[in-house]
Amino acid sequence: MNRLPLIVAALALLLVACGGGEPAAEPTATAADMPTPVPTSAPAPTPTPTVAVPNTEPASGISLPPGFTAYVIASDLSAPTSVALSPDGAIYVSQLNDGVLRLDDSNGDGVFENLVLFTPGFEETNGIAFSPDGTLYIASRGQVTTAADTDGDGVADVTSGVVAGLPNGQHQANGMAFGPDGKLYITNGSTCDECIEGDERSATILQANPDGSELRVFASGLRNPYDLVFDAQGRLWASDNGSDGGEFPFCASIDELNLIEDGNDYGWPYGTACDPLTSGTPPVASLGLHTGSTGIDAYDAGHFPAEYRGDLFLTLWGTFQFESVTPQGLYRAHVGDSGGALGVEIEEFGLGFARPIDVVTDRDGTLLVLDFGTGRLYRIVYTGA
Numbered sequence: 417m418n419r420l421p422l423i424v425a426a427l428a429l430l431l432v433a434c435g436g437g438e439p440a441a442e443p444t445a446t447a448a449d450m451p452t453p454v455p456t457s458a459p460a461p462t463p464t465p466t467v468a469v470p471n472t473e474p475a476s477g478i479s480l481p482p483g484f485t486a487y488v489i490a491s492d493l494s495a496p497t498s499v500a501l502s503p504d505g506a507i508y509v510s511q512l513n514d515g516v517l518r519l520d521d522s523n524g525d526g527v528f529e530n531l532v533l534f535t536p537g538f539e540e541t542n543g544i545a546f547s548p549d550g551t552l553y554i555a556s557r558g559q560v561t562t563a564a565d566t567d568g569d570g571v572a573d574v575t576s577g578v579v580a581g582l583p584n585g586q587h588q589a590n591g592m593a594f595g596p597d598g599k600l601y602i603t604n605g606s607t608c609d610e611c612i613e614g615d616e617r618s619a620t621i622l623q624a625n626p627d628g629s630e631l632r633v634f635a636s637g638l639r640n641p642y643d644l645v646f647d648a649q650g651r652l653w654a655s656d657n658g659s660d661g662g663e664f665p666f667c668a669s670i671d672e673l674n675l676i677e678d679g680n681d682y683g684w685p686y687g688t689a690c691d692p693l694t695s696g697t698p699p700v701a702s703l704g705l706h707t708g709s710t711g712i713d714a715y716d717a718g719h720f721p722a723e724y725r726g727d728l729f730l731t732l733w734g735t736f737q738f739e740s741v742t743p744q745g746l747y748r749a750h751v752g753d754s755g756g757a758l759g760v761e762i763e764e765f766g767l768g769f770a771r772p773i774d775v776v777t778d779r780d781g782t783l784l785v786l787d788f789g790t791g792r793l794y795r796i797v798y799t800g801a
């Protein structure tokens with residue numbers, strides 16, 4: 417039985433609103449309203465090992481800039497939602513309801529033939545991350561759990577609750593990251609499309625100690641912050657899905673790229689103003705209306721050309737409910753700052769993915785792109801100008 421259509425529909429309910437009514441008029445905030453990047457020197461690249469191109473044919477149907485090639489390195493994943501690297505470089509993938517996998521390349525050809533179940537499923541798992549000490553953290557509906565392999569057989573034998581009882585509804589806990597301060601940061605979406613929440617932990621980014629203690633709201637007013645990342649300068653960035661306009665007061669607002677700072681309110685719910693640029697801390701860039709912003713990662717490796725260092729990569733999942741003029745795909749956010757002025761410019765990087773949901777820089781500087789729609793993991797390699 418093919419479960420994918422049902423699972424896709426389930427994730428669509430988590431990612432975008434499904435209320436009735438006609439979509440609201442597009443808000444005034446557009447990418448054109450955002451500041452244009454100013455020239456800046458690229459940060460020093462992180463040294464990366466020699467890239468081994470996968471021993472397989474390039475992926476068909478994926479369009480990238482000249483000099484870049486995509487390869488399918490894992491397939492038959494069941495509704496994959498997040499990809500993460502362990503400290504030893506192993507690749508792990510979470511599946512919505514079918515557990516977390518460790519990918520194994522037994523013959524060294526760069527393609528992962530073996531999908532090893534590291535830990536069984538949690539309800540609606542949308543995010544995984546590794547702590548600096550190698551512990552796997554799993555964000556699922558209303559909670560964060562750790563899983564560890566204590567006997568060294570490659571499969572988790574101990575799980576432990578870290579955070580429980582988080583508010584959830586239309587959205588939930590999604591992305592996680594560990595900051596330079598050693599703290600755990602968790603995105604936790606709203607319970608609704610556009611409403612006043614009863615729990616201050618809804619529509620926020622949360623901060624906690626690695627054991628879950630001292631949990632607090634780090635930033636608020638973020639309707640569905642799906643993923644987050646610290647860049648090489650220690651800045652925290654997050655993608656955020658705007659209101660869909662399916663519930664009263666029928667406010668449709670852009671998806672956002674936000675620079676997250678402690679204590680800031682980013683303006684949701686927007687109400688009748690329906691404009692994130694006039695309420696709270698404004699986004700640094702628009703990701704378009706109804707684009708379903710999902711994964712985000714910062715690029716500071718040495719494999720891609722120098723002009724990519726210091727930039728961000730984002731996946732836009734798309735939507736079933738509304739029309740979007742921005743196609744789902746992989747996007748580059750070119751970041752420039754000089755004299756304290758920050759500018760971000762969004763541009764297409766990779767099209768042809770079905771439902772891209774996460775992006776991570778591998779240790780060799782290549783990009784890993786996870787596609788929920790096809791159950792595939794892609795590797796993007798720079799193969800020459």
